Amino acid sequence: MSMSKLFDSELNVINVGLAMFEEDIAAQGAKVRTLDWTPPGGGKPKVIAALDKLERPELAEKIGAANAEAADRIMSAKPMLVGFGRAIDVVPGMTATTILHAGPPITWERMSGPMKGAVTGALVFEGLAADLVEAEDVAASGKITFSPCHEHDCVGSMAGVTSASMYMHVVHNETHGNYAYTNLSEQMAKILRMGANDQSVIDRLVWMRDVLGPMLKEAMEIGGAIDLRLMLAQALHMGDEAHNRNVAGTVLLFQALAPALLQTSFGTEQKKEVFDFIASSDYFSGPTWMATAKAALDAAHGIEGSTIVTTMARNGVEFGIRVSGLPGNHWLTGPAQKVIGPMFAGYKPEDSGLDIGDSAITETYGFGGFAMAAAPAIVALVGGTVEDAVAYTHAMAEITTTENRNITIPSLGFQGLPTAIDVRKVLDTGILPVINTAIAHKDAGIGMIGAGITHPPVEAFEKAIIALADKLA
Amino acid sequence: MSVTAVIKKNSYFDSVSLMSISTKANGIDGVEQAFVAMATEMNKGVLKNLGLLTPELAEAGNGDLMIVVVPSGGGNADAIVPQIEELLTRRAPSGGAAEISYRTIAAAAHADAGANLAIIAVNGAYAGREARKALENGMSVMMFSDNVPVEEEIALKALAHEQGLLMMGPDxxxxxxxxxxxxxxxxxxxxxxxxxxxxxxxxxxxxxxxxxxxxxxxxxxxxxxxxxxxxxxxxxxxxxxxxxxxxxxxxxxxxxxxxxxxxxxxxxxxxxxxxxxxxxxxxxxxxxxxxxxxxxxxxxxxxxxxxxxxxxTGSPSATALAVDAARIESVRARLSPEQTNIRGLFCGGTLCDESMYALLDDGEEVWSNIQKNPEFVLGAGNPSTGHTFLDFGDDEFTNGRPHPMIDPSLRLARLVEEAKDPSVAAIIMDFVLGFGAHEDPVGVTLPAITEAKKIAADAGRHLEIVAYVLGTDLDTPGLAAQTAALERAGVIVTSSSTETGEFARALVREGIKA
Amino acid sequence: MKTSARPNRIPSVSLDSVLLPALRENPGTGKVHSVFDRVINVLAPCGQLVALAAQQLDDAPWTIRAEVRDWSREDVQAGDPVAFGAQQIRFESPDAPTVLLSGAREWFAKKVSLEHLAAEEFQMRGHVLAGLLDELGIRGGILEESAQKESAHANAFEEQIAAGLRNGCEALVAAIRANQPDHIGETALQLLGLGPGLTPAGDDFLSGLTLLAAQPGSRLGGAREVISAVVGQYSDRTTLLSWTTLRESLDGRARESVLELLSQLFRQRAESPAELARHLRAPVNRALRIGHTSGTDILSGLLAGLRLETELRGSM
The missing domain is CATH 3.40.50.261 (Succinyl-CoA synthetase domains)
Incomplete structure (x- = not known):
């Protein structure tokens, strides 16, 4: 029996709760370490009761198997970029008067400044309103259907506002057969998704609809599908974390698209416009990686018994998560948080809108904030030190299920991405997922004013664990 | 006295570096004394008093660092100065890798495979969960927490048994x-x-x-x-x-x-x-x-x-002291006829039990908060009656406050209270030394002992206080010092818990009112 | 999103609330005063010494806690020019960082009212603090080395300093007790700058004492005024860092760990000295981590203040 093993070894104590014992034990020469302990689930009895229920051996075994399956689906998904198309043509459930938005469901009245700015801009762009003033009336009229991107196999960066004639990435998960969609990067800072909506913004959207989108669509028809998972893995090896840093990914994507773009039927002038547009910002491939993650995570959604997070998304007011074992559109929400990080010159923290966008799908997959160790250069943008960046990736390993064997971080000895966030582990450790993101101005019409780091509200996870316990136990 | 001084203009070293420079400077061969200090007026004044203030040092400003060296007989100042200069330029090693802290037992166990025992001292509502995690990670458990449901204890002990681990506790x-x-x-x-x-x-x-x-x-x-x-x-x-x-x-x-x-x-x-x-x-x-x-x-x-x-185990002839009959006799001689009762005020439950059982064995009636016989159960709020033995470590007394081994206040108040009762012949107390206990349990009680004795004396009675100190010569504070302090205060100190009970029994058996 | 090369920008976690108006009203160029692993002291254009501290240190007067673990990797030297603005503090040498101030939480020094406390309450708290200090304090400053250690290690200079501190502290306490303003000033001056460290032990003692004196309702207000005048007049008697610290203590502002201890000392409802001691152990330990003996010396001053408050209240 291993008690004799204890008697034969050096005593090595983990001390939980009362620090005063540590001193006496250390004074007697034994090794002792006091935990930085907090009550699990923040000490909330309902949360702990839920955690306890889920830890019953027979249930824990079932959850373990379900989570392994979910993690495997995330990792084995093979998202391929297969084309581009107008939302009305490709997105399930899309209509001419539908506006998709980021995050969990929200009504027009409750939308944050940036999202309202994006919605009114989109209504003008679609010709549903003559100007921004009228657009507000239209938005409030009840004639517009607002719906979360996530409920239409889509994701949307920042405000995530997606209207019928916007061009979308079409990503096909070859392994599991599902599709994911997201619209195109507008590059720049003063853009619709950040809440900007003046004429320059609308003009760019029109050009994207008339030139960029069709040219990309044609190029894909010429060039054929692109393996996004492989490209993402390469980008991470080149120092991206693929949420806030996309330098490498954009170069790789452009490299893959360029020959076919050249062969399209457009004129040289328009091709140069497109090339210039892509070169104007490193963010060009940002949405591409979001759709990559979405395609994989949707495949892992709806597994009976799984406590793996398949969606983290914010609408600027609320942060919502979905969990694999709570199938369909079962959103668990809490208040959207502030984003902490450096601001562009001239802006103050008070100017910041709250955390917004579906881009946390990247962290849900295991890159972005989770892969900061792969992208030490990111710290200049989001603040912190290189050590912090590495520490974030290590900390995320404490709340995830496994490492992604397909996408690795060279500087950590090719450790795989921390993959498959487990609601139970989040509440057990009190460690919340870390999210790299941009900061939009709190008012409509201004745009991006900084970037930084944020976390989901713990409430969303608490609601999730309680719902899981109710369902499974 | 020859003096060698090095002045560093506007040089700042944090205190820990300064200490280390000072220590190293004092350790250089050929140095009799070395001082390292900021050149403030008062510090220069001290040097002046010592006759060490060179004109150069007198010029130094309050943002300058002075290193003053008095060479020993054979010391060569020219050789010393470069070594001191080197101390100043050598960068103190940074604190090294920061201590990594862990949130959960699982994470700590993962990081240190050698961890083999967990002490769980968290609220009883969470304790079972933490203990389970420890057992699941192959660690034995000592659970200090109480208020853990018995079903949880049974399940934990079954799990530990299965795994061949110790599950000590709860409580x-x-x-x-x-x-x-x-x-x-x-x-x-x-x-x-x-x-x-x-x-x-x-x-x-x-x-x-x-x-x-x-x-x-x-x-x-x-x-x-x-x-x-x-x-x-x-x-x-x-x-x-x-x-x-x-x-x-x-x-x-x-x-x-x-x-x-x-x-x-x-x-x-x-x-x-x-x-x-x-x-x-x-x-x-x-x-x-x-x-x-x-x-x-x-x-x-x-x-x-x-x-x-x-x-x-190898000392077949070991013996313990018997109860000293003469000492009993001398106590009895000093008591008045109405002093018939004994009051025990204990920190240690077993110590209380042992003394109480000594009396019960002789058929005495004993009231206590830990009495098995419900007729003789005395609540924490009730006044003492007859022979009363109280365990201050019992839940009823500790409710919401630290154990009396750490916080003696309740027992101190009760001691003074008991002294006012003319029927009391002797008060018996225990003092527990060792890890985790109060840093001076006797010292903190002495004023109350003095007061108790004075109350009795003022009423024309002799009050005997009998104490047992549970501890060893290796404990801090040590057994000898605590015992001596009690004896100086006129307290009779017994040599074991058992003797304490025997002493009480002897007092009662002989009939206190001789 | 642009990720073009950006200068090394370090956000701040928190900063002293008095800094913002001071920096707004006095922009300009200052210079680096001193560089430590975890603190860079910079001299602002207004003449104020400002500390840029690593995030794990506590808040303090004129201090900005930046999001760094240590400064040793930054290329900053004493004497380097530093540009001060309301939004940022920029080290003006190549590759050196800019510390961003926007977004930082503002820190305020809290105060504790001593108005309605009776002598016994001071006495009990003094007793508890004395016990903890004796047990946990770092010797070598105000707390003297134990006898056997002294003979082994002390040299003439250290003995003189120790004697000076002992006599100075006793004389200052006696002068306050006797309410002799001239004496208070004289004895405080004897302590100012006495002790080898960057914040000499004598100053630390004065800081602890005056910090208590600066709390509302203190009976030591008179002594504080006298000491304040002396400190104001003799800024050249000690290091700038120490002088700055002391001057802030005179205004009731000190490092958060010390203020937290002060607050726990008076706000903690304790049934007994033992319980209070148990509560205070952690905050005392934190405060003792300041400098080498500085924490101990500050608390020694605080303790002297508690004892004086006890006496002054008892006699009323």
């Missing part, structure tokens, strides 16, 4: 594992006696007595007070016996408990035959026949238990 305050005392324990000599105990102070007393008799302790395994109840069934005590039976460093085993549930007692005693080592059984108020029939060595008292263990 386990004392253990000695691999000669390291955990939580509340005393510094005792390592040796061949293994102890499994369901009572904290009881096991402390046995370990301390073994030490005092020249013996030593291999392991002291706590089981938690509820282990020998019918519900829990003595799982940990039985596993503890088996573990000590298999432990080559243990030559004899001592079991300590309040009276177990009868069916559990039977189960535990049945283990003795298979132990392959002598087993001493001290179950307070237990039956000698049952123990002897099971092949064990019956101990009627904690002292008995210690004596038996020491005799069985």
């Amino acid at each position: 386990c305050g004392t253990a000695i594992i691999n000669n390291v005392a955990l939580c509340f324990g005393n510094a005792v000599r390592p040796g061949p006696v293994g102890i499994v105990a369901a009572s904290g102070t009881g096991s402390q007393e046995v370990s301390v007595r073994i030490h005092a008799l020249g013996g030593g302790v291999s392991q002291l395994i706590g089981t938690g007070g509820r282990d020998l109840s019918a519900e829990v069934g003595g799982v940990m005590m039985i596993d503890g016996i088996r573990a000590l039976a298999a432990d080559p460093k243990t030559e004899a085993i001592v079991l300590v408990s309040k009276p177990p549930a009868p069916e559990v007692e039977k189960k535990v005693l049945a283990e003795i035959a298979d132990a392959g080592k002598p087993v001493v059984v001290y179950f307070i108020g237990g039956s000698e026949e049952a123990v002897t029939a099971a092949g064990g060595h019956f101990a009627a008292s904690s002292l008995d238990a210690a004596l038996a263990a020491v005799r069985l």
Whole structure:
């Protein structure tokens, strides 16, 4: 029996709760370490009761198997970029008067400044309103259907506002057969998704609809599908974390698209416009990686018994998560948080809108904030030190299920991405997922004013664990 | 006196670096004395008083660092200065890797595979969960927390049993594992006696007595007070016996408990035959026949238990002091006829029990908050009556406050209260030393003792205070110093918990009103 | 999103609330005063010494806690020019960082009212603090080395300093007790700058004492005024860092760990000295981690203040 093993070894104590014992034990020469302990689930009895229920051996075994399956689906998904198309043509459930938005469901009245700015801009762009003033009336009229991107196999960066004639990435998960969609990067800072909506913004959207989108669509028809998972893995090896840093990914994507773009039927002038547009910002491939993650995570959604997070998304007011074992559109929400990080010159923290966008799908997959160790250069943008960046990736390993064997971080000895966030582990450790993101101005019409780091509200996870316990136990 | 000074203009070193420079400068060959200080007026004044203020130093400003060296006889200033300059330029190593802290037992266990025991001292609502995580990660557990549901205790002990791990507790305050005392324990000599105990102070007393008799302790395994109840069934005590039976460093085993549930007692005693080592059984108020029939060595008292263990492990001639009849006589002589009652004010539950049982054995009526007989149960709020023995460590007294071993305030107040009662002949107290206990339990009580004695004296009575100090010469503060302080205050100090009970019994048996 | 090369920008976690108006009203160029692993002291254009501290240090007067673990990797030297603005503090040398101030939490020094406390309450708290200090304090400053250690290690200079501190502290306490303003000033001056360290032990003692004196309702207000005048007049008697610290203490502002201890000392409802001691152990330990003996010396001053408050209240 291993008690004799204890008697034969050096005593090595983990001390939980009362620090005063540590001193006496250390004074007697034994090794002792006091935990930085907090009550699990923040000490909330309902949360702990839920955690306890889920830890019953027979249930824990079932959850373990379900989570392994979910993690495997995330990792084995093979998202391929297969084309581009107008939302009305490709997105399930899309209509001419539908506006998709980021995050969990929200009504027009409750939308944050940036999202309202994006919605009114989109209504003008679609010709549903003559100007921004009228657009507000239209938005409030009840004639517009607002719906979360996530409920239409889509994701949307920042405000995530997606209207019928916007061009979308079409990503096909070859392994599991599902599709994911997201619209195109507008590059720049003063853009619709950040809440900007003046004429320059609308003009760019029109050009994207008339030139960029069709040219990309044609190029894909010429060039054929692109393996996004492989490209993402390469980008991470080149120092991206693929949420806030996309330098490498954009170069790789452009490299893959360029020959076919050249062969399209457009004129040289328009091709140069497109090339210039892509070169104007490193963010060009940002949405591409979001759709990559979405395609994989949707495949892992709806597994009976799984406590793996398949969606983290914010609408600027609320942060919502979905969990694999709570199938369909079962959103668990809490208040959207502030984003902490450096601001562009001239802006103050008070100017910041709250955390917004579906881009946390990247962290849900295991890159972005989770892969900061792969992208030490990111710290200049989001603040912190290189050590912090590495520490974030290590900390995320404490709340995830496994490492992604397909996408690795060279500087950590090719450790795989921390993959498959487990609601139970989040509440057990009190460690919340870390999210790299941009900061939009709190008012409509201004745009991006900084970037930084944020976390989901713990409430969303608490609601999730309680719902899981109710369902499974 | 020749002086060598180095002045660093506007140089700032943090205090720790400054200390290290100073220490190193004093260690350079050929240096008799070296001082390192900021050149403030007052510091320069000190140098001036010492005759060391060179004109150069006098010029230094308050943002400058002075290093002043007085070379020894053979010291060569020219050789010393470069070495000092080097001290200043050498960068102190940075603090090194920051200590990594962990949030969960699982993460800490993952990071340090050598971790083999977890002490759980969190709110009882969370304790079971943490203990389970520790067991699942292959660690034994000492659970200090109480208020843990009995079903949880049963499940944890079953899990530990399955895994071959110790599950000490809940409500386990004392253990000695691999000669390291955990939580509340005393510094005792390592040796061949293994102890499994369901009572904290009881096991402390046995370990301390073994030490005092020249013996030593291999392991002291706590089981938690509820282990020998019918519900829990003595799982940990039985596993503890088996573990000590298999432990080559243990030559004899001592079991300590309040009276177990009868069916559990039977189960535990049945283990003795298979132990392959002598087993001493001290179950307070237990039956000698049952123990002897099971092949064990019956101990009627904690002292008995210690004596038996020491005799069985290589010191057959060990003896303990008998109660000093002359001392009893001298106490009795000083009491007045109406002083008939004894009051016991205890920190240690087993110590209280042992003294109380000494009187009960003689058929005396004893009121107590830990009385088994409901007719004689006395609540924390009730005044004492007749012979009253109170365990201040019992839940009713500790409710919401620290254990009396740490916070003596309630007992101090009660001591003064008891002194006012003209029927009281003697007050008996215990003082527990060791890890986790109050840093000076006697010192903090002395003013109340003095006051109590004065109250009695002012009323024309002699009040006897009898104290027992549970501790060893290795504890801090040590046994000798605490005993001496009590004796200086006119307190009679007994030599063991058992003698304390005997003393009380002798006082009563002879009839206090002689 | 642009990720073009950006200068090394370090956000701040928190900063002293008095800094913002001071920096807004006095922009300009200052210079680096001193560089330590975890603190860079910079001299602001207004003449104020400002500390840029690593995030794990506590808040303090004129201090900005930046999001760094240590400064040793930054290329900053004493004497380097530093540009001060309301939004940022920029080290003006190549590769050196810019510390961003926007977004930082503002820190305020809290105060504790001593108005309605009776002598016994001071006495009990003094007793508890004395016990903890004796047990946990770092010797070598105000707390003297134990006898056997002294003979082994002390040299003439250290002995003189120790004697000076002992006499100075006793004389200052006696002067306050006797309410002799001239004496208070004289004895405080004897302590100012006495002791080898960057914040000499004498100053630390004065800081602890005056910090208590600066709390509302203190009976030591008179002594504080006298000491304040002396400190104001003799800024050249000690290091700038120490002088700055002391001057802030005179205004009731000190490092958060010390203020937290002060607050726990008076706000903690304790049934008994033992319980209070148990509560205070952690905050005392934190405060003792300041400098080498500085924490101990500050608390020694605080303790002297508690004892004086006890006496002054008892006699009323």
